[in-house]
Structures are given as structure tokens and as C-alpha cells.
Amino acid sequence: MAGKTGKTSSEPRSIEFVEALKEVEVLGQRTIIPPQLSKLVRQGIAQKLGQSRRDIEKRLAGLRAEDEFMLLSLLLGNVEQATRLNQKQLVNWVTYGVPDLLITVRFPKQFTRDERRIYQRFFVEVKTTEDQRVFLLAEDVFEKLVKFSQLYRPVPLYFAIRLGPAGSPGWYLVSADSLLKTSRRVRANVRGREEDCFSVDVVDLLKEDFTGMWLSNYAVLIPKGFIIKTVYSDTGEGTIFDEKYGRLVRIEVRGSRAQKVFEVRPGVENILLQEVLRRLQVGDELVKQTSTGREVTYVCDVDYFLPFYWLVLSTYLDMREKFEPYVVKRPSRKPTVDYFLHAFSDFDRNLCSAIRNVIWKLQEDGLILAIRMIPGRLHTEE
Numbered sequence: 001m002a003g004k005t006g007k008t009s010s011e012p013r014s015i016e017f018v019e020a021l022k023e024v025e026v027l028g029q030r031t032i033i034p035p036q037l038s039k040l041v042r043q044g045i046a047q048k049l050g051q052s053r054r055d056i057e058k059r060l061a062g063l064r065a066e067d068e069f070m071l072l073s074l075l076l077g078n079v080e081q082a083t084r085l086n087q088k089q090l091v092n093w094v095t096y097g098v099p100d101l102l103i104t105v106r107f108p109k110q111f112t113r114d115e116r117r118i119y120q121r122f123f124v125e126v127k128t129t130e131d132q133r134v135f136l137l138a139e140d141v142f143e144k145l146v147k148f149s150q151l152y153r154p155v156p157l158y159f160a161i162r163l164g165p166a167g168s169p170g171w172y173l174v175s176a177d178s179l180l181k182t183s184r185r186v187r188a189n190v191r192g193r194e195e196d197c198f199s200v201d202v203v204d205l206l207k208e209d210f211t212g213m214w215l216s217n218y219a220v221l222i223p224k225g226f227i228i229k230t231v232y233s234d235t236g237e238g239t240i241f242d243e244k245y246g247r248l249v250r251i252e253v254r255g256s257r258a259q260k261v262f263e264v265r266p267g268v269e270n271i272l273l274q275e276v277l278r279r280l281q282v283g284d285e286l287v288k289q290t291s292t293g294r295e296v297t298y299v300c301d302v303d304y305f306l307p308f309y310w311l312v313l314s315t316y317l318d319m320r321e322k323f324e325p326y327v328v329k330r331p332s333r334k335p336t337v338d339y340f341l342h343a344f345s346d347f348d349r350n351l352c353s354a355i356r357n358v359i360w361k362l363q364e365d366g367l368i369l370a371i372r373m374i375p376g377r378l379h380t381e382e
Contacts, residue, residue, distance in 0.1 A: 037069050042133045043272055066100050066126045069171065073103065073310045074344060075352040078216040080104045080119055084265045097144030099123035099157060105214045120214060121155050123148075124173075128162045134169075135161055135205060136188050137179070139196040146176055161205060166337070169310035171211060174200075178208040178375075211309065212373025218308035221361070221369040223256040226300040228281050233293040240274055245287075246292045251277055258366030272358050275315045279306070280368065308359070308370060315355050320348065 012072050066084075081104040107118035110251060125145055129135050137159075149157035155177055163170035182205075183198035190197055206331045210215035229252040232245040240248040251262045251274065262277075263271060281298040288295040320340055327347050332339050340348070362368050 007196075010320045016208065026165050064166065064336075064338055065162055067341045068166060069124070069126050071311045071337055071341045072171065072346070073215055073357075074341075074349075075312045076215045076217060076309055077356060078105050078214070082104055085123075095144065096148040097125075098148055098152075099125040099145055101126070102155075103143075103214075105368070108213065108216075122214070123152075123155060123157045125157065125159050126160045126162075130164065132163055133202055135163075135200045135202065136186075136190045137183075137198045137200075138190055138199055139185070140267070141177070142179075142198060142348060149176070152204075158210065163202060169307045171307070171309065172205045173210040173214060174205055174208045175210065182208060208375050209373055210375060213375065215309070217373050218310050218370040219373055220306045220311055221371060222280055222282050222304040223369065224298050224300060224303050224308065225254075225256060226282065226304075226368075227254040227297065228252070228277055229295055229297045231293070239270065240264055245296060247293075248274065249293070253269050253277065253362075253367050255365075255367035260365055260367060269354065269358070272315065272319065272355055275319060276311065276355065276362070279311055279314060285311065311359060312352060312355050314351050316348075319351060323347075323351070 019103070021301065070082055073082060077304060083102045085100060085102055088128045089096065101124040104119050106122045107120050114282050116158055123145075127135075127137065145157055149155060152349070157175075159174050159176065159179055161174060162168060163172075179198065183200045186197055186199045187194055188197040189195075230245075231249045232242060232249045233249050235247070242248060248264050250264055253260050253262070260271060262270075264274070282304045283298045284298040286297045286299070288297070317337070317340070321335055324335055327345075328343065359368075359370070363370050
């Protein structure tokens with residue numbers, strides 16, 4: 001016998017209804033099925049699920065978080081393979097919990113002397129929390145996931161944890177072992193009832209974060225004294241036009257080690273440069289009227305850090321939405337992260353590669369500094 005199998009039933013489990021509901025939403029966004037039919041099907045699934053609208057939306061948000069993590073992982077360019085794990089277990093679902101993803105990444109060359117390409121595989125369970133100080137996880141959930149991963153040794157288990165709502169720049173990738181070592185046991189209500197939970201301080205999550213090690217994430221430093229000046233003209237036509245300030249003529253950037261002037265010219269690369277620099281504008285906006293137009297200046301008065309993945313993801317989402325009518329036959333009117341992940345293609349890979357190249361060029365020019373996010377204990381071991 002394989003052990004206790006738990007309750008069996010021919011009826012689909014609630015998670016299957018929620019997954020079906022999300023799939024219909026994505027199909028509707030891709031205009032594969034008519035909007036009215038999509039609405040009727042979603043209403044029917046929601047009724048069959050038999051839960052409140054608030055509870056259904058909460059569970060859907062969890063599945064959307066999986067898509068968000070998957071998309072940002074793909075955009076960083078170090079993922080060799082990513083596979084969703086169907087959570088419809090046939091036996092022993094009382095004992096085991098199936099993680100959300102199985103991911104394979106390329107092992108960083110600086111951590112091995114082997115010239116051959118080495119891969120690392122691991123399971124990923126995606127979680128979110130609105131609390132910016134503490135992450136809580138039900139002990140029962142943790143134990144089921146660990147038991148499942150132990151069946152497939154030596155493939156380890158990691159938790160991808162997002163702090164804050166969708167789109168927040170606060171993702172951490174923490175191993176199950178690290179989470180267990182840094183947590184304390186508490187009684188808390190995380191699933192509608194009080195139960196035993198693991199509680200981890202966010203500062204400890206940061207120390208154990210593996211997004212840099214496995215996903216090639218970095219902390220982008222905007223140094224104190226960093227200046228971006230955008231120069232606009234009131235006349236003429238240009239590639240980039242701002243309704244408030246006029247035609248963008250050039251961008252002047254000064255870092256702690258160098259300065260550079262970028263003339264605005266036609267071309268996708270220049271548009272991407274402007275989009276990336278716009279996200280590096282830190283500090284108060286200072287507007288100066290000139291004889292030909294306006295100068296808008298931002299001065300950073302402290303060392304400021306941005307997650308590399310957020311810089312890539314935010315730029316990608318804006319640019320991808322603008323390109324939407326030109327890259328698909330049936331463009332979505334309201335594209336979302338879920339939609340972009342399902343529609344991910346060579347165009348998307350090339351776009352995010354171009355965005356990353358823009359950021360690396362800014363570092364090569366000495367304007368910003370990208371610091372690889374490596375867990376603190378690895379520094380100690382080295």
C-alpha cells in the first residue's frame with residue numbers, strides 16, 4: 001500500500017475549478033473565445049466552486065503571482081527550462097503537497113571552474129504576503145511540500161515570496177532549508193483559522209535570497225549625486241513626444257564615475273534607453289524654462305537601489321503593450337502579466353534581451369552599478 005490516500009471523489013477539487021477559471025480569463029484576453037462566452041463560462045465555474053467572490057479572487061491572485069514570478073524569471077534570461085506542475089494528485093494528497101513549478105537554471109560560471117555548462121534544478125512554491133515585515137507560512141503546508149520534494153532527491157525546494165501587491169519590486173527566492181533555519185514557530189491565522197505557522201522576518205529573507213544566484217538578479221545602484229537631465233524642444237517633430245514638455249531632444253546623465261549625453265534618434269534601442277532612464281529618475285523634479293523649450297532635471301541625494309528584475313520587467317511590460325498591435329494577429333485590449341506569459345515568443349525574448357543590454361551598457365559607461373544578489377552566507381563561505 002502507498003499509505004493513506006485521504007478522501008477520494010470523482011468530483012474535481014476546488015483548485016481545479018480555480019485553475020479553469022484563470023485559464024478562461026486568459027483565453028478571453030487572447031480573444032480566442034468571444035467575451036460574452038468567456039463571461040458566461042466564468043460565471044458557471046464560479047457558481048460550481050461555491051465560494052464567495054472575495055475568496056475566489058484571493059485564490060486567483062495566487063495563480064497570477066505564479067505567472068508574475070515565471071515571467072520575471074524568463075526576462076532575466078538565466079532559465080533553461082520552466083515547467084508548471086499539475087497539482088491534481090491521484091493518491092496521497094493528504095500527505096504530500098505538489099509545488100507550483102519545476103525550474104532548471106544555468107549555474108553561475110564564477111562559482112565553478114568547470115568550462116562545461118552546468119544546470120541546477122529545483123522545485124518552486126510561489127507565495128505572497130501583504131506584510132512588509134514578516135512572512136507567515138502554515139506548518140502543515142510546509143511539511144507537505146518538503147515531503148514531496150524528498151521523494152525526488154536531490155532536487156531541492158525553494159519558496160518564491162512576493163512582498164506586497166502584484167507588480168511590487170519585492171521578490172525573494174529562499175530555500176526550504178533556509179526558511180526552516182531562520183524561522184520561529186507561532187500560532188497565526190493565514191488560512192481562515194488559527195494554526196501552527198513558521199514566521200520569518202523579511203530582513204532574514206533578504207539575507208537568504210537566491211534570485212541573484214539562480215535567476216541572475218542584481219541590485220542596481222543609483223549613486224548619490226546621480227543626475228538625469230532631459231531636454232525638450234517646443235518645435236519640430238521627434239521620435240519621443242511628451243504632452244507636458246514637448247519633443248525630447250537629448251538626455252544628459254551624470255553618475256559618480258562618468259557622464260554622458262544621449263541624443264534622441266529614431267530606433268527601438270533609443271526608445272528602450274529612454275524608457276530605462278525614465279525609471280532611474282530619482283529625487284525631486286526640477287523644471288527650467290529655456291529659450292527653445294524646457295529642461296527637466298532629477299538629482300538623487302542618497303544611494304538608491306532598484307531590483308534589476310523590476311527594471312527589466314517594468315520596462316518590458318510598457319514596451320510590450322505598445323508593440324501588442326504589431327506582433328499578434330488578434331491583439332488584446334487589456335493585456336496582463338498572465339496574457340504576456342502565455343503569449344511569450346521569440347519577439348519577447350529579443351525584447352527583454354535588448355532591455356538588459358541597455359542596462360549593461362549604462363553600467364559599462366560608469367553611470368550605474370549592478371551588484372549581483374548573493375546570499376550573505378555564501379560570502380562568508382568564500
